[in-house]
Amino acid sequence: MSDNFGFTETPASSGRELTYLEAIAEAIRLEMERDENVLVMGEDVGGGFGGAFKVTKGLAERFGDRRVLNTPIAELGFTGMASGMALMGLRPIIEMQFADFISTAFDSIVQFASTAHYRMDAAVPWVIRAPSDGGIRSGPFHSQNPEAWFVHTPGLKVVAPATPADAKGLLTAAIRDDNPVIYFEAKPLYRSLKSTVPAGEHVVPLGSAVIRRHGTDVTVISYGSMVHQVSAAAEAVEADGISTMVVDLRSLKPLDVETILEAAASTGKVVVTHAANRMAGVGAEIAALIAEEAFESLDGPIVRMGGADTPVPFSPPLEDAYRPDAAKIAGAIRELAAW
Amino acid sequence: MSDNFGFTETPASSGRELTYLEAIAEAIRLEMERDENVLVMGEDVGGGFGGAFKVTKGLAERFGDRRVLNTPIAELGFTGMASGMALMGLRPIIEMQFADFISTAFDSIVQFASTAHYRMDAAVPWVIRAPSDGGIRSGPFHSQNPEAWFVHTPGLKVVAPATPADAKGLLTAAIRDDNPVIYFEAKPLYRSLKSTVPAGEHVVPLGSAVIRRHGTDVTVISYGSMVHQVSAAAEAVEADGISTMVVDLRSLKPLDVETILEAAASTGKVVVTHAANRMAGVGAEIAALIAEEAFESLDGPIVRMGGADTPVPFSPPLEDAYRPDAAKIAGAIRELAAW
Amino acid sequence: MDEPTQIEMYAWMKLTRTFDEQMVAMWKQGRGLGGTFSGRGHEAISVGAGMALGPDDVVAPMHRDLGTYLVRGMRPERIFGNMLGKATGASRGRDANLHGVGDLDLGIIGFISHLPQSLPTTLGVAMAFKYRDEPRAAMTFVGDGGTTSGAFHETLNMAGLWQAPFVLVIENNQYAYSTPLDQQMHSPNFSERASVYGITTVTVDGNAVIDVFETCAEALERARMGGGPTVIEATTMRMLGHAIHDGAEYVPAGLLEEWERRDPVTNHRKHLLESDVASEATLDQLDATARERIAAAIADAEGAPMPDPDTLGDGVYA
Amino acid sequence: MDEPTQIEMYAWMKLTRTFDEQMVAMWKQGRGLGGTFSGRGHEAISVGAGMALGPDDVVAPMHRDLGTYLVRGMRPERIFGNMLGKATGASRGRDANLHGVGDLDLGIIGFISHLPQSLPTTLGVAMAFKYRDEPRAAMTFVGDGGTTSGAFHETLNMAGLWQAPFVLVIENNQYAYSTPLDQQMHSPNFSERASVYGITTVTVDGNAVIDVFETCAEALERARMGGGPTVIEATTMRMLGHAIHDGAEYVPAGLLEEWERRDPVTNHRKHLLESDVASEATLDQLDATARERIAAAIADAEGAPMPDPDTLGDGVYA
């Protein structure tokens, strides 16, 4: 399916085709094999069930209940618990059933896990896997993209893979990282996106963006599932003779400032887009960064496209109006190119 | 003390000098007198005590325990409870003991209160008073400025007064507003800032910024206690012949987009500053807005100054390095003016 | 209990069951939108509690409490409309399935996804009644799963402290999604857990609609009269999967068979017949009415318009 | 209990009390920085619990548990340094007063401001021990006030469910800031509240250091041996204000007088003398040692450098 999106996977050597979900599952399994300290916890992750999306299916059979821990509905408690485990050298991978429920664990994430190393030199190496994003008619409480809250919080790292290969590589890096990392997986891609994923060890360093497509007229910066909408838009405007550069951020904290600024400067025209609502979203940070650091290279306004400033609505016409998509992005590219 | 800050209060008629804290207390008292549905709740707000900062001192004696409710330490529970009260037409004013503890109530604010009207046409008219801001050696857990989380959340309103008059007028407006409003009071100003406050009814509409100082070379946009640092900086650079326009946002959500864009366009050079950490902060939204909507008027990069991307440190040299202040802002103005 | 009330109970339970079955069938046929939750097996709780509510009481039902919405006057058209994302749905296309199906004019607060947020919210409703000295009560529900969450504790502690006119029904249906009780807590001693807060506690057979009704009615009346809060544990079984996509293979077949024999609708029907409260013909007539009512609601909802995309931003603020 | 241990208890309590008194004096003289918390009256709990910990156990003390930090080996220089924002402080100028005074090499997790976050964190420590099958226990503290928070419930529910090697000491000191127990909960039945989770519960006189020690030692040993969690309610009184600025006018004078007669340090001294465990001279000698030790620590901390502002960003990430 990746062919539809018009770009090649970066690390394409010796891979097989895996879905986005399979790539996540593979990263977890390999890291659990490699390091006895890695464990999985969350609601319904254990037993024969394997979680709401079946990402952890088979892990309990393979690694036992000790390493695949079913938790009660107590996100605040079990996320705090993961911090304590992490202080003792374990590396818990916490599954939020949906990213939306991360607000329930918020206090523990933004006050303890994010500050422990600064205050007492103690590492908290956990990963929260947060199935995020919408467009699949799940309504306001199962479609959220809450990354901005965490990008604003010092001491956390935040990633959002767009491809199966990155899903594997970024999760591997996140598990090995000594800091609390929030890993936003795009649930609309779970089974709909299949492409080449390197077999065996595959690490994508946190903090590195990637150019998905080179172009000379307009730079579009995005992440997660929206990268595919951007790629489709780039394809569409090519017919009009517009050459689009597509940047996939992959890491939202830390940001790959160098790649962002170079890509922005190289075309002088920038669109930033994401599915999260626009106001004070991550796109604001990217736009502000460019407006300060690459100002001299700019040939036009920095265009932001995000979700509307509303909860994510359930009904198809409303959700479609809410979300940026390839057509809207192509419109923005065309307008900016003509500026 | 307001004279130090080099600007006049906007609504200066028939007022008396009140401290920032007295102005808040007056707004609460007047609204409680006016509307039987207004009540105060939070930890230690009741009895003879009157809250950690004594903002609610005297209210219990005057209005009784029914309307001044001491709560257990249960921010999630009592904020959710306030939503239920608000659904029934009451107008609770919730005191967070420190803004920092709002993360404990986060789930209830960003998931229920903010979405209730959109989803079921039911108004949730509460106000959270959140004593925020640092610079007074309170350490990472009593110095936070967490406004960006809420500005990003659809369905909330967010305000941050810089003066006693606005403290009164915005709180009055917030209490009367039919939506959940988070009111960030700047605790370093509580007793240090005293200036004219209109007596009797005084309402400052939500969503309106104010120009604190007119100028032609550089526009500096800010809010809360930082406005005073900006004013001092403007004063300082005047000696170098630089004329600074000072915008006090007052409301962070909704933003007064028109005033922001006009002020930015009028000088073509913009500094945005706040005490919250810079990354994905409210300053990013302001800068991004200007970079998109006022691009053609810009004569230089949009400069952002915010806290460092660290927890707020306790020790004076560290906290001073963390926070923007008049000297740093003056430096930024000078540099930008020379651009 | 008077006979008309007993018959009315049957009518509501049957309407609820019929709605539920038709909904499941629609979703299986691909005529649904997104996911949905069946409350099969919960009808005695949702109807019994719903009927116990007084006209001025307020209730915040959960995702398996379809009967409560119906009894309270939420028209089936608005619920099906909600499930299909229609402009005529209770949330006008904004929220999904039973989420957001609320209407304060009917005394219903729409279901709140984040568990168990209806608890503090409903306590606030109760505290508003107390604040105004009104003889009204507020009721909400929580699953066994929701009881392990912090808001359960914070809410019950304050409800007990202030002796609020608050009634909580714990729907202990043995599972939270795939997780059985013994993986949720050391011991499912719900009544003990609630009683430490200074709250009256009762346990009731959640498949016996008359018992549920009477227990709830008593608790609500006590609350209205200033007698403080009650927590009612209603034991039952979730008869289908967690949501429509879930086959619930993790539930032992024997457990379902056992509870199938205790089906609340079938058993109440049997009781009405055996005690000569109603004739077969009367009940068959109610069954037919339920079928017609639900068929009409589905037709209405399927024929209703989608919301206008231009209304996306409407109503974010009051 | 052997005599040297009883004498050691006195030494630690006296060191703690002396630190506390000197700290209060410094802050009153304006030689402090920011606010600070006195643990006066809590010495039997903090020292008794601290001494009961084994070398491989881990503890997360609160803001009134100065004695635990000291017993565990946190040098007073590092604590005073922390309070004064010095580079030599435990948090290197990053965190305030007893907040953030942690050191995993000493088995101490620094105090976490947001109450009661030390509970889930410490449960995680306990679960790590269980995961690795190590005979170690994890202990933490909570005030009466912190028990009304959701994390208390979530943590104890999971501690009971998994029978974690977890020990919680509830320091019931009658007040949460200005709020007395009867405004926090219907009834301060802490043991009942904890026992519903399948946790062993004990109540102990929090002013009797030997009792606290023995109760904690037993609970910790049970935890290490796989016997599961314990919640210990230690009753005491907060003898000064909530923090240094608080005059605590809301506390009835009679209550303070009553508890003053039960002062843990004075009474343990009396016990040692009356039971002939130690002579007046020995104890006077310990008093003098404490004074010197604390004077040296203050001198060290006051003389220490402030952190270099260039280190602001260091250590945000591991």
Ligand SMILES: Cc1ncc(C[n+]2csc(CCOP(=O)(O)OP(=O)(O)O)c2C)c(N)n1
């Ligand atoms: C805070 C939170 N975490 C997770 C979920 C996802 N979720 C929805 S229902 C459910 C199971 C609920 O179990 P229970 O409370 O027993 O109710 P039941 O579905 O059995 O009626 C879960 C985990 C949620 N809604 N809220």
Ligand SMILES: Cc1ncc(C[n+]2csc(CCOP(=O)(O)OP(=O)(O)O)c2C)c(N)n1
């Ligand atoms: C979540 C949260 N809310 C509020 C506070 C502010 N606060 C600090 S200590 C305290 C009182 C704590 O009382 P208790 O738990 O009884 O401990 P004590 O101070 O009496 O030892 C409060 C309200 C906090 N630290 N955390």
Ligand SMILES: [Mg+2]
């Ligand atoms: Mg259940």
Ligand SMILES: [Mg+2]
């Ligand atoms: Mg206390």
